[in-house]
Amino acid sequence: MQDKKITDLLESFQAIGRTKNQGYTRTVYDQAWCQAQKQCVNIIKELGLVPWVDEIGNLYATADLTWPKEPVILVGSHLDTVVDGGLYDGLYGALAAVLSVSQVAKSEQRLWQPLVAVIFSEEEVSRFDATFTGSQYLLERDLKGFDALADAQGQTFGQVRQAAVAALSPFVQTASCLKIAQYLELHIEQGPILENAGTDIGIVTTIVGQERFLIQLVGQANHAGTTPMDCRDDACQQAVSLLADLYRELAQIPDLCYTIGKVQLEPNVANVIPGLVTFSLDLRHQDQLVLSEAVGVVAKLVDQYRAKLERTTAVMPTQMNMGLQGEIAEACQSVGLTHQFLPSGAGHDAQVMGEQVPTAMIFVPSVGGVSHVPDEKTTPADLENGQRVLTAVLAKLVG
Amino acid sequence: MQDKKITDLLESFQAIGRTKNQGYTRTVYDQAWCQAQKQCVNIIKELGLVPWVDEIGNLYATADLTWPKEPVILVGSHLDTVVDGGLYDGLYGALAAVLSVSQVAKSEQRLWQPLVAVIFSEEEVSRFDATFTGSQYLLERDLKGFDALADAQGQTFGQVRQAAVAALSPFVQTASCLKIAQYLELHIEQGPILENAGTDIGIVTTIVGQERFLIQLVGQANHAGTTPMDCRDDACQQAVSLLADLYRELAQIPDLCYTIGKVQLEPNVANVIPGLVTFSLDLRHQDQLVLSEAVGVVAKLVDQYRAKLERTTAVMPTQMNMGLQGEIAEACQSVGLTHQFLPSGAGHDAQVMGEQVPTAMIFVPSVGGVSHVPDEKTTPADLENGQRVLTAVLAKLVG
Numbered sequence: 001m002q003d004k005k006i007t008d009l010l011e012s013f014q015a016i017g018r019t020k021n022q023g024y025t026r027t028v029y030d031q032a033w034c035q036a037q038k039q040c041v042n043i044i045k046e047l048g049l050v051p052w053v054d055e056i057g058n059l060y061a062t063a064d065l066t067w068p069k070e071p072v073i074l075v076g077s078h079l080d081t082v083v084d085g086g087l088y089d090g091l092y093g094a095l096a097a098v099l100s101v102s103q104v105a106k107s108e109q110r111l112w113q114p115l116v117a118v119i120f121s122e123e124e125v126s127r128f129d130a131t132f133t134g135s136q137y138l139l140e141r142d143l144k145g146f147d148a149l150a151d152a153q154g155q156t157f158g159q160v161r162q163a164a165v166a167a168l169s170p171f172v173q174t175a176s177c178l179k180i181a182q183y184l185e186l187h188i189e190q191g192p193i194l195e196n197a198g199t200d201i202g203i204v205t206t207i208v209g210q211e212r213f214l215i216q217l218v219g220q221a222n223h224a225g226t227t228p229m230d231c232r233d234d235a236c237q238q239a240v241s242l243l244a245d246l247y248r249e250l251a252q253i254p255d256l257c258y259t260i261g262k263v264q265l266e267p268n269v270a271n272v273i274p275g276l277v278t279f280s281l282d283l284r285h286q287d288q289l290v291l292s293e294a295v296g297v298v299a300k301l302v303d304q305y306r307a308k309l310e311r312t313t314a315v316m317p318t319q320m321n322m323g324l325q326g327e328i329a330e331a332c333q334s335v336g337l338t339h340q341f342l343p344s345g346a347g348h349d350a351q352v353m354g355e356q357v358p359t360a361m362i363f364v365p366s367v368g369g370v371s372h373v374p375d376e377k378t379t380p381a382d383l384e385n386g387q388r389v390l391t392a393v394l395a396k397l398v399g
Numbered sequence: 400m401q402d403k404k405i406t407d408l409l410e411s412f413q414a415i416g417r418t419k420n421q422g423y424t425r426t427v428y429d430q431a432w433c434q435a436q437k438q439c440v441n442i443i444k445e446l447g448l449v450p451w452v453d454e455i456g457n458l459y460a461t462a463d464l465t466w467p468k469e470p471v472i473l474v475g476s477h478l479d480t481v482v483d484g485g486l487y488d489g490l491y492g493a494l495a496a497v498l499s500v501s502q503v504a505k506s507e508q509r510l511w512q513p514l515v516a517v518i519f520s521e522e523e524v525s526r527f528d529a530t531f532t533g534s535q536y537l538l539e540r541d542l543k544g545f546d547a548l549a550d551a552q553g554q555t556f557g558q559v560r561q562a563a564v565a566a567l568s569p570f571v572q573t574a575s576c577l578k579i580a581q582y583l584e585l586h587i588e589q590g591p592i593l594e595n596a597g598t599d600i601g602i603v604t605t606i607v608g609q610e611r612f613l614i615q616l617v618g619q620a621n622h623a624g625t626t627p628m629d630c631r632d633d634a635c636q637q638a639v640s641l642l643a644d645l646y647r648e649l650a651q652i653p654d655l656c657y658t659i660g661k662v663q664l665e666p667n668v669a670n671v672i673p674g675l676v677t678f679s680l681d682l683r684h685q686d687q688l689v690l691s692e693a694v695g696v697v698a699k700l701v702d703q704y705r706a707k708l709e710r711t712t713a714v715m716p717t718q719m720n721m722g723l724q725g726e727i728a729e730a731c732q733s734v735g736l737t738h739q740f741l742p743s744g745a746g747h748d749a750q751v752m753g754e755q756v757p758t759a760m761i762f763v764p765s766v767g768g769v770s771h772v773p774d775e776k777t778t779p780a781d782l783e784n785g786q787r788v789l790t791a792v793l794a795k796l797v798g
Contacts, residue, residue, distance in 0.1 A: 190622050192626065208624065210624070212670075221772075224681045225589075225609070226588065226590030226743070226744040226770065227768060228591075228744075229655075231591050234658070237646055240642040240659075241646075247636055251628075257628060260635050261667070261668050261670060261671050261672065261673060262669045263635065263662055263664050264667075268661050270611060270660045271681050272771075273658055273660065274659075284624050344625070347624070369625070372622060
């Protein structure tokens, strides 16, 4: 059992939530999610650990439930996916957490601090209009609003949550909330930095802050043939000018990530002058001051064009714990792997945990830098490297 | 019966094909179209004219079917609509044609040339992927391909055409193709030029030529947070740059109408870098040389961006007959109305007819310049003005 490999564990999920596009769809509390959580329960038991679940569906694993009420070292990730996502995002870190906890528990080492793996119920906002619900629950945030949220089929978060947790409960015990001393998360990078640099392990310095907007330009729809150019109020022409200004101005801000991912015209017909253009703008930076500067640039331009600006997301950057970053760097050296420090451009449960407890993240390279797609891949060697580093860090922390 | 007004005739169509948006949908051979054509048959009979229909569903009206086989003066328009169009487009000119033919026929005047009104079966390309099918049939163009065309429900042009014509035939006689000496069409302007200038009547000089393209930029879809700016191949950023260049370069060409009406991104999600952008470009000008110059500018820019260019429409400009333009100007003076010459930015049946026979178009002002929408409107005074001018021109031509 000690010889179980992370690649074997991942392989046992290849049929759960598989889509016709050869991707994976496991949204929180759906059938594939339930099947995957049950599979995790089996793995936890096979590895000689004790599983339990909480009211929101977070699944935990530890060697011994009889420890005193002292703060635990928590390690984990999630197994819900985006629609048609890949095999590795979330699931890799969740399974590695369970495997590393079992390896540390089975070693000769005396554990001075309790060690718990967590598989968070939801991180991907794929089914309900709420994200990080698992980690927010664990931190006892106010979640009153979640239960009333409805999915696209009109089912509420509360209904499907209760059914899913009830379906899991025969296998597990319930437990009250944990006190958490530190949180660690292992994840695929989802970007090209480690692969391009040829580095084995990434140590996350910061999870970037994010500001997301919808920007709308209102013109007047009209006939493309009969409306002379000087009589037009063309929302597309205005939008192109604003977009070009945005791309140019935002490019001046070092290390800012800016993305216009969604553009919608009305009526969006070849021979009609567009009357309305709405587009999204996603801004990310690890420094809140720089992010705020970027928002200022956007607001000023949008104002010049008399466009409408609606903020849809605002998340502050989250600093990872310096001490834990050092522990990870030492662990990399101890197992003979190269490492580099880098920010995370994507959100993670570590972002929520990091606001309240010392938190760190370990990245492994993504082939081609792609993620959230069926093609998402990390090599077996890199998968094993990441899990070895995680075990080494946990062994050090509990020792 | 002689006192029948064009406004009364239009009013009798207010319930036919009415939509929940207070617009009108009558696509060729559908139920509303059949009802409208039958209503026209009733009006033709009430006005003392003889109706007949041909194999494609064009409806004709004349005072006397016994004339010799000499070329006729034809006047008309269509009554099919775009989806959720207005009351006036096409229908106004069709009803005015019937009314004017009856007025000339009932006058004391001796008709030296036969006069025929036509209500073309289809002009708006709303149901099948073919346009001007009525006027093309009349000119004996090769229409073999039409019958096999399928609509969105899978019904073929041939099937629904035969059923619709059969449903009309109890009311009408069939007739072989006409020889046409001249063609006239009265239509709402669909633009703001006459209203802005305060002119009663517009005389069309040219129906503009049209070139329509789809332009596609291929990038690489990727995560908006984890893909550094210098590792991106962002199709939207490329498209904005190309669009800005197109707007700037095309603005240098005098009197060119250029419209980007449709833009589609893939996957079109706020936090994903777009991998593909496709947009339409509609170019119109009355001078084919200038239109060709514009196409050259587009091709050069598209090439610079390594984008894909697909031509979807290419229509040459159609000159209106100079002599007929003069007759219309004289008729305006004779009834005390102001006029101005202008090109038509929209396509019309006169575009097809004008390629083979001397053709002219009369425009009346559109309130606010809008058309192809439920709000489309022309004032009762302008509706009557246009019809009076048409009657005066016809009386002159047959005299």
